[in-house]
Amino acid sequence: MTNSVTADETGNGTDGCCASLDGVDPAATATDLRVLTAMGNDTRYELLRLIASADGGVCVCDLEAGVGVSQSAVSQALSRLRDAGLVTRRKEGSWRYYGLTETAAALLETLDDVRGTDE
Amino acid sequence: MTNSVTADETGNGTDGCCASLDGVDPAATATDLRVLTAMGNDTRYELLRLIASADGGVCVCDLEAGVGVSQSAVSQALSRLRDAGLVTRRKEGSWRYYGLTETAAALLETLDDVRGTDE
DNA sequence: ATATTATACAACCAAGCACTAATATGTTTC
């Protein structure tokens, strides 16, 4: 119940098929795609799950052990997740503790909920 | 509240940092990643939104007009979405009507809900 | 001040991806 179709505003004479559909909101699309592409990668998805399981804070070195890639890759992945608004960063001494945002928590929960719903 | 950390089962002596984190469920990961990578593409995301807005059924030719790519690309995108369990297909004559699955509907709704929640 | 730890940034590169074009299959209509 989010959108609605503007019924044939173009008035093109093709009957039977090909009704007109209105476009998708570009701003929302951009935001959502940034989120989805950020989550849709093995390393970054696992980082999110690890951060979620260690509620409160994990530092990069913890995560580095969890996923099987270099420290550099983890750092880049976390930056990407932060840009997408999926994780928060808290500096403390020379460590950085990462935590989930509400957005990320909600999406992970939805994924858990729907997994196996429809085959 | 989905996962929990098994507190330092490895017992490695490094104090201060680098606690152990358990791995992420591989089956769930695979399923979720298939969903996320399927949604995380401009064309496929827009297709989902278009299908969502035209509740009940859209044929491929309708969609082809909505997104700016070739018929072939739309067909491929829809196959990918179907593999990921995000759309259903109903044949009727020489047309195919696509609809959202509950999974896709739930995820799009969550995206709408969280958009702009945290900056 | 130097060394060590913790993290980020930049450049490069192989692999995967998402298109287009062409062709195939199935369905109406003539």
Next chain:
DNA sequence: GAAACATATTAGTGCTTGGTTGTATAATAT
């Protein structure tokens, strides 16, 4: 039957991406 339509599939291709290696910055320790 042939022609036109609706969709799928295959092959080829340029571009994006996610990783590594190397280097830089910052904080703590010696």
